[in-house]
Amino acid sequence: MRVIALVGQPNSGKSTLFNALTGYRAVASNFPGTTVELLRGKALVGGRPVEVVDLPGTYSLLAGDRAEELSRDFLISGEVDVVVNVVDASLLSRSLELTLELSELGLPMVVCLNMMDEAEHKGIKIDAEKLSDLLGVPVAETVAARGIGLAKLLSLIPQARPARPPRYSADVERALAQLSEVVAPIAKATGLPPRYVVIRLLAGDPPPGTSGQPELSQAVEEAREKIASARGEDPALVLSAERHAAAVSLFEQVAEVGHAQVGWRERADDILMHPLLGYPIMVLVLFGLFWAVFKVGGILEGLLLPPLEELSQGLGALLGQGLFSQVVVGAFQGLWAGVAIVLPYLVPFLFLLALLEDVGYLPRVGYLMDALMHRIGLHGKSVIPFLLGYGCSVPAVLATRILEDERDRLVTAALAVMVPCAGRAIVVFGLVGRYVGPLAAFGLYVLNLVVIALSGWLLARLLPGTGPGLIMEIPPYRRPNLRTLLGKVWLRLKDFVVVAWPLLIGTSALFALLQALGWSPALNNGLRFLTWPLGLPKEAGVPLVFGILRKELSLVMLTQAFGTADLSSVLSQGQMVVFTGFVLFYMPCLATLAALGRELGPRRAGLVLLGTTGVALLIGLFLRGISALA
Amino acid sequence: MGRGSLVREAFPVIIRLIMNFDFEPLPLPSLPPGRTGQVVRIQGGRGLTLRLARLGIRPGARIRLISASPFSGPLLVEVDGVRVALGRGVTRRILVRPLP
Numbered sequence: 001m002r003v004i005a006l007v008g009q010p011n012s013g014k015s016t017l018f019n020a021l022t023g024y025r026a027v028a029s030n031f032p033g034t035t036v037e038l039l040r041g042k043a044l045v046g047g048r049p050v051e052v053v054d055l056p057g058t059y060s061l062l063a064g065d066r067a068e069e070l071s072r073d074f075l076i077s078g079e080v081d082v083v084v085n086v087v088d089a090s091l092l093s094r095s096l097e098l099t100l101e102l103s104e105l106g107l108p109m110v111v112c113l114n115m116m117d118e119a120e121h122k123g124i125k126i127d128a129e130k131l132s133d134l135l136g137v138p139v140a141e142t143v144a145a146r147g148i149g150l151a152k153l154l155s156l157i158p159q160a161r162p163a164r165p166p167r168y169s170a171d172v173e174r175a176l177a178q179l180s181e182v183v184a185p186i187a188k189a190t191g192l193p194p195r196y197v198v199i200r201l202l203a204g205d206p207p208p209g210t211s212g213q214p215e216l217s218q219a220v221e222e223a224r225e226k227i228a229s230a231r232g233e234d235p236a237l238v239l240s241a242e243r244h245a246a247a248v249s250l251f252e253q254v255a256e257v258g259h260a261q262v263g264w265r266e267r268a269d270d271i272l273m274h275p276l277l278g279y280p281i282m283v284l285v286l287f288g289l290f291w292a293v294f295k296v297g298g299i300l301e302g303l304l305l306p307p308l309e310e311l312s313q314g315l316g317a318l319l320g321q322g323l324f325s326q327v328v329v330g331a332f333q334g335l336w337a338g339v340a341i342v343l344p345y346l347v348p349f350l351f352l353l354a355l356l357e358d359v360g361y362l363p364r365v366g367y368l369m370d371a372l373m374h375r376i377g378l379h380g381k382s383v384i385p386f387l388l389g390y391g392c393s394v395p396a397v398l399a400t401r402i403l404e405d406e407r408d409r410l411v412t413a414a415l416a417v418m419v420p421c422a423g424r425a426i427v428v429f430g431l432v433g434r435y436v437g438p439l440a441a442f443g444l445y446v447l448n449l450v451v452i453a454l455s456g457w458l459l460a461r462l463l464p465g466t467g468p469g470l471i472m473e474i475p476p477y478r479r480p481n482l483r484t485l486l487g488k489v490w491l492r493l494k495d496f497v498v499v500a501w502p503l504l505i506g507t508s509a510l511f512a513l514l515q516a517l518g519w520s521p522a523l524n525n526g527l528r529f530l531t532w533p534l535g536l537p538k539e540a541g542v543p544l545v546f547g548i549l550r551k552e553l554s555l556v557m558l559t560q561a562f563g564t565a566d567l568s569s570v571l572s573q574g575q576m577v578v579f580t581g582f583v584l585f586y587m588p589c590l591a592t593l594a595a596l597g598r599e600l601g602p603r604r605a606g607l608v609l610l611g612t613t614g615v616a617l618l619i620g621l622f623l624r625g626i627s628a629l630a
Numbered sequence: 631m632g633r634g635s636l637v638r639e640a641f642p643v644i645i646r647l648i649m650n651f652d653f654e655p656l657p658l659p660s661l662p663p664g665r666t667g668q669v670v671r672i673q674g675g676r677g678l679t680l681r682l683a684r685l686g687i688r689p690g691a692r693i694r695l696i697s698a699s700p701f702s703g704p705l706l707v708e709v710d711g712v713r714v715a716l717g718r719g720v721t722r723r724i725l726v727r728p729l730p
Contacts, residue, residue, distance in 0.1 A: 059684035094686050094710055122711060204676075234676040240683050260711075269713070273697050273706055367715040371703030374717070470704050470717035471681055 002050045003079055004043075004157065007071065007102060008086030009095055010057030011475050013114045015039070017086055017144040018054035019487075021154070037398065038074060045157050053080075061101045062205055062236060066401040075105060076207065078191055082160045083109045084153070089119035089126060089141070092255055096247035097240075103135065103163035106193035110160045111139045112153055117146075118476070123258035131254040136164040145481060165195060166246040171230060172238065175202060175223045182219050186210055202227070203236040265477040272361070278368050285361065287442055293349045294438040297429050300344035305565050308336040323516050330512020330560065334505040337556040338496075340565075342504075345429040346496060346552075347489065349422055353391055354488045358480040362387050363472065370470050376453050377460025381472050382412040386452075389419030391492060393592040396421075397599055411459050413600055414608045415452050417588040418615070420445065422492070423500070423551035424584055430555050432580045436573045444577070448584055451619060455611075499591075500550045507546055507553060511560055514542075520561075534578050534620040537570070547583055549590060554583050574627025581623040586616035655725035659698065659705060659718065666694040667726030674723045682724070686710045693726060 006014045022041030039054040055074060056067035074080065085102055087095040092113075099111060113119075113128060132139040138156040142149035167173065179198045187194040190209040200207045201220045210216060227235045271277055312333050319325030356362055366383030373382060381403060389396035396416040400409040420428060433441035514520045520542060524531075527541030543557035558579075562570040571579070587609045588596065596605035655670040669691045672679045679688075686709045687693060694708040702718045716724075 060680075062680065064681060064684070091710070091712060094712070234679075236676060237679055237683070240680060241688065244683070244688065269696060269706065273699075275697060275700050278697075278699070363715075367704055367706060368699065370715065370717060371699060371701040374702075469720040470715055471685065471720060472715045473685060474706065474713040474715050476713070 002045075002048075002081040003053060004045070004050050004082045004084055005053045005055055005075060005080045006084050006086055007055050007075065007098075008057060008114075009059050009088065009091070009098055010473065012057065012086045012088040012091075012095065013144050014054050014057065014086045016484075017084075017112065017114060017142070017150075018052060020144050020147055020150055022052050038070065043154070045154055050157075058098070060098060060240070061105075062203055062240070065404050070401075075102075075107070076192060076196075080107060082157055083107045084157070085109055085111045086114050087111060088115050089113040090115055090122045090124060092119070092124065092126060093248060093251040096250050097243050099135070099163070100166045100243050100246055100250075103137075103165045104193065104196045104199060106162045106165075106196065108160035109137045109163050110153070110156050111135065111137055113139060113141045114144050116141050116149075117143050121261055123260040125256040125258065127254045131250075134164075134250060134253060137161055145484065166243065168239070168242040168246070171227065172202075172242060175227055179219060179223055182216055183210075186213075186216070199239065203239050204234070205236070268477055269364075273364060273367065278364075282365060282368050285356070289352050289356070290433075290442050290445065291438055292352060293345060293425075294429055294433045294441060296348040297345035298434060301340060301430070301434070304340035304344065308333075308340045309565050312336065323513070326512050326516040327509050330515075331505050331509035333512075333560055334508025334556065335501075337508070337559065338501045338504050341430050341556055341559070342426050342496065342500075342552050345426050345433075346422055347493065349425055349429075350391070350489045350492050351485065353422075354485050354492075355480055358478060358485060358488075360475050360477045363474050366472065367474060372453065373456075376415075376456030377464075378408060378412060378415075378456060381470055382408065382415075385412050385416040386419055389416045389421060390425075391422055392495070393417050393419070393421045393588055394595045397592060397595040400599060407463055410600060410604060411456065411463060413596060414459065414611065415456050417592055417596065417608060418448070418452050418455065418585055418612060420448055420584050421551065423589070426552040427555045427580050427583050431558075431567065431576050435568045435571075435576055440573075440577065444580060444584065447581070447619075451585070451615065455615060496552075500552065503550055504553060504556055507549065508556065508560060511542065511546075511557060533617070534582060535624045536575055536579055539570075540575075540579060544579070544582065544586075547589070548587060551583060551589055554579075572627075574624070577627055578620050578623045582616050582620040584616070585619050586613045588612065655727050658693070658695065658707070658716075658721040658724040658726050661695045661726060661728060663695050663697055666692055666729045668692055668729055670725045670727050672724055678720070678723065682720075685714050686712065687714070687724065692729065693724070 006018055008014050018039060018041060021043045037056070041052050041054070042049055043052050044050070053074070055071040058064075058068040058071045061072050061075070075083070083102055083105070085099050087099065102109060111131070113126060119126060128139045128141050138159050138161075140149055140153040140156050142153055144150070168176070176195065176198050179201060180194045183194050183197050183201070186209055187197045190197070190207070192207060197207055197210065201210060202223060204224065224235050227238055231238045233241075272281060312329055315332055316325065316329045319328060363384070365387065366381070369383055384402060385396045385399040388399050393416065396419065397413050400413045400416070403409050403412060428441050428444055432444060511520070514523065524538040524541040527545065528538055530544060531538050531541045539561040540558065543554050543561050546557045547554035558567060559565050564570065567576070587593070593605060593609065596608055600608070656667070658667070661667050669687060669689050671689055672682055672687075682688065691709055695705060696708055696713065697706045699705070704715045704717050705721050707714055707716060
């Protein structure tokens with residue numbers, strides 16, 4: 001099977017194209033750095049099945065962060081048959097720098113000019129035919145988000161050819177020519193084009209297979225020094241400047257820049273990113289999100305819960321009092337809890353989060369929060385894992401790959417798992433929001449932020465060293481597309497339906513069994529060390545522990561443990577706040593722990609586990625004190 | 631010494647002062663919001679220079695300051711029609727010449 005790699009700069013629409021070609025749903029956002037892993041899917045090209053691989057966005061093949069390294073290493077692994085270079089046509093000049101770099105790999109290539117509508121909006125007219133002639137590869141024009149031009153792109157893939165690599169200034173070309181003789185045997189052994197090997201050596205980024213050869217490294221050093229002294233700059237910068245010049249000249253030959261349209265999307269930042277107005281607006285937007293989720297969720301839950309109560313009571317009466325009947329009723333309650341307690345809050349939450357993401361507001365929150373992030377020893381790029389964490393902690397942990405520094409990755413991952421994911425949001429909305437009020441729910445989120453900031457401040461003292469500072473592209477605002485939004489909500493919802501729901505049903509049945517056998521009091525007594533200091537009734541013990549599997553289980557189990565869906569009759573408002581506060585912080589769920597173990601190693605993952613649980617106990621005690629005063 | 635020679639000698643000094651004032655590159659945060667500057671040089675190592683170059687911030691590029699957030703927060707700039715958020719520390723290393 002042939003392998004087609006989608007390569008392009010961040011936010012050029014690779015994942016959208018990937019979804020359109022393969023019918024698979026990868027998370028695509030208006031958010032540079034959404035894809036940090038290789039995603040594989042299948043498509044038909046000319047009636048033959050091919051494998052399509054979506055690579056993390058990369059500005060340049062000179063590796064920057066881990067996700068970019070992953071893309072580059074995959075490209076030179078020998079596994080790729082055809083490169084589809086996805087280009088944001090509205091940023092053609094800058095994007096062509098990567099195109100030229102890719103041409104040096106010598107792989108058959110097709111250029112896909114994506115987002116042609118955006119280019120038009122900016123007044124950029126592109127002569128695709130001329131670009132195709134100059135590069136020597138087929139060029140397709142697409143608007144992947146609306147499915148335009150995809151058939152043409154697929155039909156061009158079989159005609160992919162290696163592109164013409166750019167020629168540089170005479171002195172650089174001389175250096176390249178001198179080295180290529182020495183390099184020829186190595187290039188042959190690794191299967192990489194000699195020109196590519198030489199360019200990387202000259203840039204000071206030696207490719208695999210070139211180390212441990214004193215003769216070669218001496219020749220490379222000489223060539224590098226010669227260029228450095230003649231140009232007064234590091235050869236990597238010289239090469240980058242040369243490629244930039246080549247890209248600009250190419251751009252000028254194929255594109256005409258007319259008048260850009262200036263609309264709300266260009267002006268919105270004047271208000272939303274205003275040094276003073278930006279902050280109150282951000283608070284309003286986020287509070288509006290909570291309020292809307294609470295309102296919509298409350299209405300849906302009110303409609304769905306009473307029938308649940310009746311049905312499960314009816315089922316219990318029907319089946320009688322046996323052990324089997326109790327287990328069946330338990331499983332049934334788990335099934336219904338998913339519908340009546342989780343989905344009413346989860347669906348609007350995921351929808352609004354996806355909306356903010358696709359409009360392009362989330363990276364702006366990162367910008368607005370950078371000053372604060374700096375105080376806690378991180379820079380604004382760490383905000384991306386944090387923001388993803390509001391959806392689910394697993395992608396948040398994976399997203400730490402976009403950070404260059406090992407220390408930053410550890411600190412960011414440790415803090416990002418404390419961000420309340422959608423599962424924890426269910427507990428906040430369904431317990432505190434519903435019984436205590438939306439303001440208290442918002443308050444818990446604010447408290448969560450404060451605790452994360454304090455933990456960050458503390459970690460920064462324990463692990464000194466600050467990252468190189470924020471450098472982050474802020475994507476343009478985009479009009480959200482309802483179909484894409486719903487697709488994304490479904491993708492994230494699927495995780496709940498496929499993983500959490502069966503778990504919910506299974507554990508509910510298990511819990512009913514424990515109760516029927518009379519074992520749960522013993523378990524609850526064993527957990528008294530946890531519930532007693534927090535001032536919680538002992539029935540809350542087992543539900544708290546079940547949250548390790550999935551955080552939303554804690555809430556559902558609570559209704560089961562007390563045998564009622566009206567929790568206000570068994571818990572005081574203070575107890576609800578303490579319970580929720582503890583759930584927010586204590587050890588991340590199993591899936592997140594696995595991700596942490598993979599990204600940070602078992603020892604560090606263990607430290608995060610201990611740290612977060614310690615924080616959770618402190619917060620629980622603190623909230624207990626507060627609610628005793630109130 | 632007559633008045634003429636004073637003018638003759640002082641004039642070039644004053645001109646040079648004005649010229650210097652106008653053309654001495656400024657760190658990016660000194661640019662007033664809304665103004666455009668041309669990048670003169672990046673005062674930084676290879677890593678930073680490359681990271682900025684990837685986003686089009688390199689000597690010769692035109693960079694427009696859109697907004698500066700308070701409390702030494704980041705700057706929002708526009709280069710080649712792309713908006714980029716830059717931490718304050720990074721921006722102090724970008725020297726620009728204000729364009730009219």
